[in-house]
Amino acid sequence: MEIGTASAEPGTLARGWLEVADLPTGGTERLPVVIAAGDADGPTLWVTASVHGDEVTPLAVAQDLVRTVSPAEIRGTLVCVPIYNPAGLRLTTRRSYYHRDDPNRYFPALDRAGEFEGEDRTRPPRTQERIDRQVYDAIADSADAVCDLHTAGIGSMPYLIRDQVLFGTERDRTAAEDLDSAFDDLVEAIGLPVVHEFPVPEYFDRNFHRTLSGSALNTVGVPAATIELGGHTVVDGPIRELALGGLYRVLVALDMLDAVPEGVGTGTTADADPIEAPVSYPVKRHDGPRVSATGIVRHRVEAGDAVEEGDPVAEVLTPHGETEEVVESDHDGYVLARKPGVSVYANDPVCSMAVRDDSDRIVPRSE
Ligand SMILES: [Zn+2]
Incomplete structure (x- = not known):
């Protein structure tokens, strides 16, 4: 080739x-x-x-x-x-x-x-x-x-x-x-x-x-x-x-190799344990939940935390530290990451989430 x-x-x-x-x-x-x-x-x-x-x-x-x-x-x-x-x-x-x-x-x-x-x-x-x-x-x-x-x-x-x-x-x-x-x-x-x-x-x-x-x-x-x-x-x-x-x-x-070689890399082995998802149901990407208030965000969750709809995931504080808003999850799922930075404007998402997904895996292109 x-x-x-x-x-x-x-x-x-x-x-x-x-x-x-x-x-x-x-x-x-x-x-x-x-x-x-x-x-x-x-x-x-x-x-x-x-x-x-x-x-x-x-x-x-x-x-x-x-x-x-x-x-x-x-x-x-x-x-x-x-x-x-x-x-x-x-x-x-x-x-x-x-x-x-x-x-x-x-x-x-x-x-x-x-x-x-x-x-x-x-x-x-x-x-x-x-x-x-x-x-x-x-x-x-x-x-x-x-x-x-x-x-x-x-x-x-x-x-x-x-x-x-x-x-x-x-x-x-x-x-x-x-x-x-x-x-x-x-x-x-x-x-x-x-x-x-x-x-x-x-x-x-x-x-x-x-x-x-x-x-x-x-x-x-x-x-x-x-x-x-x-x-x-x-x-x-x-x-x-x-x-x-x-x-x-x-x-x-892909049947390109018989087995994973042992001891590859500088860590343990290349056969390192797979990571389990925090929830058992199918999930899709989601940016949210979104804040209503503009202010300083303080997360109550971190990457890998499973949440249910309605669970508090963050609050928005005034610059002086008073709570303006408690932000609740809009879906069941888990947190992939907190959004970087602490300044939020109205409608900004506070997390990258993986949320429950019931959609088909195979769909018409024109759907
Ligand atoms: Zn990239």
Whole structure:
């Protein structure tokens, strides 16, 4: 397999670069690429990291994966892009600095009507969109499954985001069911609490169909997960180890590897225990509850706490410390993270939550 300057013969590991854009100051922007090509045939797993430049535990996980994986032992091919957003990484910022675009909202994708949305329809594509297009083409050419590694925010618990599987003109319901069932295997292997993505139509309103994993799942049509690995800007050692184990379990689940190797990484083993979700029912992402008062927020919950509708999760204080409002949970669920900062204006959410979800996993694209 060949991606950019990385070219791997069967049984070898190749490191190279994918040149994606010219820079105004000379030289080119290039993404590091590692290809581990097994001796035997098998699927191709893509692992991408640090699409957001301040999300660095993913980078460490990706580096550890490609320096421990043995091409002689795998069937199929592992493709890894440890630094998807070099411009963001240099500044420790989420977005790339070319035009301050969010790299994870520009992947080509089918829209609600099933029309291909390859670029913004009101202007020619900017640098980040052009980069996303090039990587999309490489993924669409080769990927059988995708793990896109992120972090969610300060103090966040790790979890996996699972998008709804859509059907329409591009695939029928039966094909969508097959895709969802293949997605099950990947999700279980990772071993993190599963949180469903915002459902359709909010999915389209927020442009989540154009995230890397949204585009890979619902346009390319392969299992693709967004994996959230805790907080930003510094590497979290235990979560890194847990995620490394999860990726090895994915290799096993895809029948690319016989077993998770023992003692991989610098912590315990790559087979670190999966994290249990704090509740047993299905959940989806939710920003809330929201405050009515403007003031200083003081949380009464933290990441991982299960709550029921009506439970107090925070209060809003005046600058002098008097209670203005007690904020109650608007759903059953659990806290993924407290929103960063303590200043809140009316209608601001105070938590990132995972709340009870009764929606279908497989839905018409146009729903
Ligand atoms: Zn991210």
